[in-house]
Amino acid sequence: VSAGEPIRVVASHDDISLTLDAPIDLPDEMAKANSGHIVLWPRVNALAYHFPMIADEGRNGCFDRALVAAVERFKASHGGRGPRVLDIGSGSGLLAMMAARAGACEVHSLEMVPALAAVARHIVHANGFSDTVHIHTVMSTNLQPTSVGGVFDILVCEIVDDQLLGEGVLTTIEDARKRLLASDAAIIPDGASVHMQAIEFRVGNLSGFACDEFNLFSTDACLSPKGHHGCKLQYVPPHCQRKLSPQLDLFDFDFARGDLAGYAAGRVREDVLLPISETGTLSGLLIFFTLRC
Template sequence: MKTSDITIFQNALQLHEAGKLDEAFNLYEASIEKGESSTESWNYIGMIHYQKGDFNNAVKAWNKALTHNPEYVDAMLNCGVAFYGKQQFNEAEQLLGKAYQLAAHRPEVALHLAQAYLALGKTEAVNSLLNTPKHLAYNIPESYLTLAKVAQAQQDWEMVRKWLSSAQQLSPQHPSILIELAELESFEGNIIKADELYREALVNNTNNPMVSMAYGKFCVLHGDATQGVQYLQQGLNQMPQHWEGWLFLGNGLMEMGHLDDAIKTYEHAKSLNPTHIGIQQQLAKAYGRFVPPWHGEMMADLERNDAYQKAIEQVVNKDSIVFEIGTGSGILSLMAARAGAKHVYGCELSPHLANISSVHAEKNGYKDSITIINKKSTSIEPKELEQKPNIVVAEIFDSGLLGEHAIPSFRHAQEHLCTDDCVVIPRAATVKARLIHLPSLASVNPPKEISGFDLSEFSRFIVPREYKPVHLLEYDYTFCSEEVEIMTVDFNRLGKSIPEHLHNTITHHYKVTSDLPVHGVAFWFDLDLADGIQLLNHPERKNNHWGQAVFFFKKPAELTPGETVELNTYYNDIIIRFDEEIIPN
């Protein structure tokens, strides 16, 4: 190789390292024209394109490098990492797998391949690559971080903490490690500790957009939407293609009541990631947030009111400190005060509802007995309550039981705010289900052809892959199976958290009782409020503000009476779902 050619390439490298991308680009091209250093020059041209956000031309340049040298590992590695960043994980795995075959001795190749495996759910493959004495001996913090994510996917929280601690020992101020530790603390309910870790990451990484967006997301999730929006906007100014940042910015704007801005933000997030189910769901919810009709229906459900009143009167006494989650109109707090509670704390995130419930307390003569806190319950710190509650009462259930975040709210109150012997009203719920023939609603979930017209565009208002609240008494329907009890939730003895991106699975068998097409699964819950006091939510109960939930299949199932079919139930702390179709035996 000629000295002049080497000098051109070396000069290009120096300019590249100095951030002078255009000048470096020209010299890399000059090196190629001289016919020397072509493979390396194409590789670095690809990197410049990628640094400028030009993914397509970056891939073309790396492919040219591989045309010159099909076994050039650096080009395979860079191209694989780029595909990973675009969430094209299969392509990333293919390229990184080839690179690993050629350079298994290079720890960074193994690490990036492991990250592609993780994105594809191949956790055992990740462990086989990284969880070995040879690889761990390299002491790469990102390897421990990746293993922590594997443990998270397996819900092994003890191992998550172990791997993160090992990573932090190697790199105490590594932003990604601090973020993961903060998310773990937040998940376990240690909100103050999580906040401290996020702030530590911010102090040591002031210009890191990922840190800004992670903290913004945390703030939005824990009730400080204003600060969350500020940090998210700060991060997005540097990383405008980060769809998840736009998603949580929309969530923050929703919390602040800026619905029009939230919809625009969700639409932008959708343009960056059109197939992401979370964006589709939040966009649909934003469209549906202008008029929430259920507050009046809830107060009008007299059977519900009477059952809660009886349970509260049975449990509450003069020594009771009551904590109501989601106080709304304030009716349950008023019931507790009337039952003789020593004091009642009601928490309500909406400032408008918090103000109304405070006015109701004063109007009904309980101004001194009831304190309303305008906060999300999971953001309340123990010091904000002068006395520790020993009773939790709430009616934060939707038609599918878990959608209003009842489980995380109860768990946080029990673990961080209340006495050890705290009692929850209601104390348990049992979920029951039956296969259902419901042709009228099946035709619009999602909308298809109606009266000879294609109305499918209306589906943008339908949240995909979620159950729909339905008052079955208002429709013609036929149950197509016997009733199945699918799960019981004991609110006084909640198990470990299940994050919203994970789920547990239960398989149930349904005995078919009808030959009509089966459109989905109808399910509902019965509440066990206190000794001898139940509130049933079955379809025959009139004036039932919850109604029932129906999960519609992708297509109707044709079944035979007498046969038994399997159907999986998927659940976590905030949702219940089912298989999207039944496959007959």
């Protein structure tokens, strides 16, 4: 859009919903769309999760520091030569550019979503790293090392979801270790630990009113067909949540040296006893993880 040029918006509602749309149906608008001056995106944005992820500066800083340390260790043991870095899951290209800024001599970044790969190339170019960072639209399991100059000295991959394993991090790193990495390659993150904790979600006084009876519904989520729900506790007011147990470690994953195929085959712990330290209503069990970079 350009300043001074209005856009046509259609607003509508029915008995239960409101809708806003900026339709592309006028002849001049269709001509712009057909020529590529207007880009039509899918109605359902399947990539929206990237925005809060890349805006998480705490996460970004951890990966940046880990990359700087890994590059410095490699250069110190290889006569100052910068490492070749493989980045699986380009996204915005952020981690690939961090690796280049840290001193990698070459970074190959893999992104299987064509739209994301295209945007990452533009971002890399805009930041002046096109000579070092190369974005490939390919899954890592389909990449042949001969097509990118051989194996890599460092792997960085942030392909984890809310429950750690949902994006295939185990099989992806296992394949990379076998085919794409040098025998002594550094892996970032090099491991993870999964934890659990009992929690109570409750409301009390809200805006000066006692709303305690609403807690009758506090455990309804436990009866839903979906067994797990993503939750960001930083958005839940402290007075509305209470930990009923200490943190308990469940599973550990060693991405760099562990038996990833064994992990992927599954593990069951039937002997877990979670000590309850506070009396209350068990609203759910938190599952969260720590990445080791």
